[in-house]
Every structure is written in C-alpha cells, then in structure tokens.
Amino acid sequence: MLLDVLWITGLSSTSRKTAASYKELAARKKRAYDLEKMYMEMAYQKELKKKGQKRRVKDHELVSPTDRPVYKWERERKR
Numbered sequence: 001m002l003l004d005v006l007w008i009t010g011l012s013s014t015s016r017k018t019a020a021s022y023k024e025l026a027a028r029k030k031r032a033y034d035l036e037k038m039y040m041e042m043a044y045q046k047e048l049k050k051k052g053q054k055r056r057v058k059d060h061e062l063v064s065p066t067d068r069p070v071y072k073w074e075r076e077r078k079r
Helices: 002-009 013-049
Strands: 054-056 072-073
Touching: none
Parallel strands: none
Antiparallel strands: 054 072
16 A cells, blocks of 8 residues: 555656546445445345245255355246
8 A cells, every 4th residue: 555655656647646546446346346245145145035945055966166055946836
C-alpha cells in the first residue's frame, strides 16, 4: 500500500487519476465477486431448507472432490 502511494506521487496528475481509477475499479470488482459468492451461498442454504428428498453425495462418487459438502436432489415426478 505504501509503495503504491510512493509510486503514484511521482506521476503526473492524469496518471495519478488513472491509477486511482483502476484501483477503485479493482476494489469494486472484488466487492461484486464477494457479494455474488455470498448470494450464491445464501441461495444454496435456502434450497437445502426446502421440502424434498436430498442426499449428501459421498466423496468417492464425486468427479472432482471439494472441501464443501455436495448434495443431490431426488427427481420429482412430472405430472
């Protein structure tokens, strides 16, 4: 952070503004990514609380193992 400030002070006014704009853009992108991740987690938890048969997939059934539990919903009969 301190190196960024020292680096920015040696630049012209437009370069400083451009660097600050890129820094703000990066912060906004990170915040949007974090919010999207949180939204997906909340939606996942909401789906788990709904009615319906679901089961936890065992580790040996997974194609690509993850550190989080994976659930599989039973098929619902279409009428």
